Amino acid sequence: SLSSPLPIAPARVLQVFVRGVNGAALGSIIPLSQSLLAEYIPEDLLGQAFGMLGVGEKLAGTLASTSIVWAGDRWYYVYYLLGLMSMAMGLVAFNMKHSTPASVKKIKAE
Structure with a gap:
C-alpha cells in the first residue's frame, strides 16, 4: 500500500519511522x-x-490516538498537525527561555 505522503515508502514503514x-x-x-x-x-x-x-497531557494523548483511528488511511495528517503544533510551542518556549535559570543566577550572586 502506497498511501503514505512519500510514495517511495510503504505506509507502515513510514509510520514507524515518523513515530520514532x-x-x-x-x-x-x-x-x-x-x-x-x-x-x-x-x-x-x-x-x-x-x-x-x-x-492536558492525558487529554492530548487521548485526542491524538482517537484522531489517528478516526483518520483511517489519512493517519499521517495527524503527524502534520502535531508537527505544526509542536513547532508553534517550540517557538513560544524559545521566546520564553532564559540562558541561565534564575536559581543559578541567585547562587552565583551570593
Whole structure:
C-alpha cells in the first residue's frame, strides 16, 4: 500500500519511522514544560499548574490516538498537525527561555 505522503515508502514503514522521530522530538516536551511552569508560576500555585499539565497531557494523548483511528488511511495528517503544533510551542518556549535559570543566577550572586 502506497498511501503514505512519500510514495517511495510503504505506509507502515513510514509510520514507524515518523513515530520514532516524533517520539524522540517530543521526549523533551514534558521536562521543558515542567521547567517553564516552575520558572513562571508562583510557588503556591505550582501544584495546581502541574495537575493541569498532567490532565492536558492525558487529554492530548487521548485526542491524538482517537484522531489517528478516526483518520483511517489519512493517519499521517495527524503527524502534520502535531508537527505544526509542536513547532508553534517550540517557538513560544524559545521566546520564553532564559540562558541561565534564575536559581543559578541567585547562587552565583551570593
